[in-house]
């Protein structure tokens with residue numbers, strides 16, 4: 001039995017974000033962004049805190065993040081663009097979620113850095129929240145999580161497949 | 163303009179309702195009494211209080227070389243219809259000897275320049291302040307007559323300005339929505355404000371006392387969440403109390419254990 005990873009990769013959680021959340025260094029910056037999103041879905045915020053660069057780690061408002069993990073329903077992650085330059089990287093990504101009966105999404109550009117082989121979050125260059133146009137997703141439309149899978153095979157149905 | 167002004171409080175209690183701006187020190191000293199939030203108000207250039215607001219708060223640079231002056235005020239976060247929890251049944255302040263400096267300075271307001279203070283002596287609708295010539299002279303020659311409380315509150319505001327600026331920098335960096343919200347609020351004819359959480363302030367300022375303050379806030383927030391439940395007019399207050407209760411739950415436990423989000427459950431009603 002496998003569990004599809006919430007990050008939308010269409011991989012098993014146990015080989016996708018699971019090990020990274022458990023402490024294995026993320027092999028790529030994209031894998032780190034995916035695992036940080038999945039950590040919100042799984043209420044595993046130690047991972048998010050640990051993967052802040054040391055100089056911004058104390059800026060992490062964990063109390064606020066803990067509330068957010070409980071209150072929001074996570075709808076999906078979409079990685080839009082990854083620009084790597086040596087040990088630094090910029091990632092543009094969209095997070096979709098539901099809050100107070102509203103479908104919303106944030107589009108962010110964040111900076112990352114690799115320290116001793118570990119990718120770490122450094123800053124957010126921009127982040128905008130937008131109400132998500134509520135369109136009914138048909139069973140055969142692509143899933144809104146950005147995985148490219150049909151809705152009925154992805155977030156639209158139970159994530160467990162045999 | 164240089165007319166002498168008279169003022170006497172008749173203890174009607176009407177100014178003890180709703181949001182109560184506090185100094186940081188008064189806010190933390192009353193963490194077991196008031197639900198605490200941070201109220202942000204933005205002023206456009208050209209506004210009369212711009213300079214003082216920029217001195218006591220911060221400034222925010224927008225596109226097209228525009229700038230806003232922003233005041234960040236630790237606040238007893240109460241709906242307009244709610245009396246201050248320290249207001250007694252006899253309309254007297256039950257903590258008179260220790261009341262916040264905001265209350266001691268009333269009706270003056272050191273967030274504004276001294277020369278504009280006369281305007282604040284006009285009682286608001288429903289307030290029973292005596293401003294007749296029978297009342298003592300409180301303002302003369304553009305100056306406050308008995309000025310100790312005013313000076314003390316102003317001094318406290320000046321001293322805490324660097325901390326608030328640090329908080330503002332933090333929020334502008336990590337909560338870009340706030341910039342948009344303040345810009346929008348400042349363009350309204352009626353001054354509107356934005357509210358942020360105690361947890362963000364404690365994080366931004368690395369407050370070592372966060373756990374203790376959180377434990378004091380928990381019963382207060384729980385109480386106000388209960389009292390505002392089910393009233394559509396108070397929905398925003400209710401939601402904030404509940405959100406902050408969750409955040410304070412986490413902070414109150416953080417040092418004791420390493421809780422996960424599953425531990426911080428808010429009463430649901």
Ligand code: SF4
Nearest residue numbers: 178246248249255265
């Ligand atoms: S502390 Fe006292 S004076 Fe101040 S608002 Fe409350 S009841 Fe009124």
Ligand code: SF4
Nearest residue numbers: 171172174175177291
């Ligand atoms: S409204 Fe005026 S009279 Fe009434 S309590 Fe306040 S200061 Fe006193």
Ligand SMILES: [Zn+2]
Nearest residue numbers: 005007016017
């Ligand atoms: Zn994953």
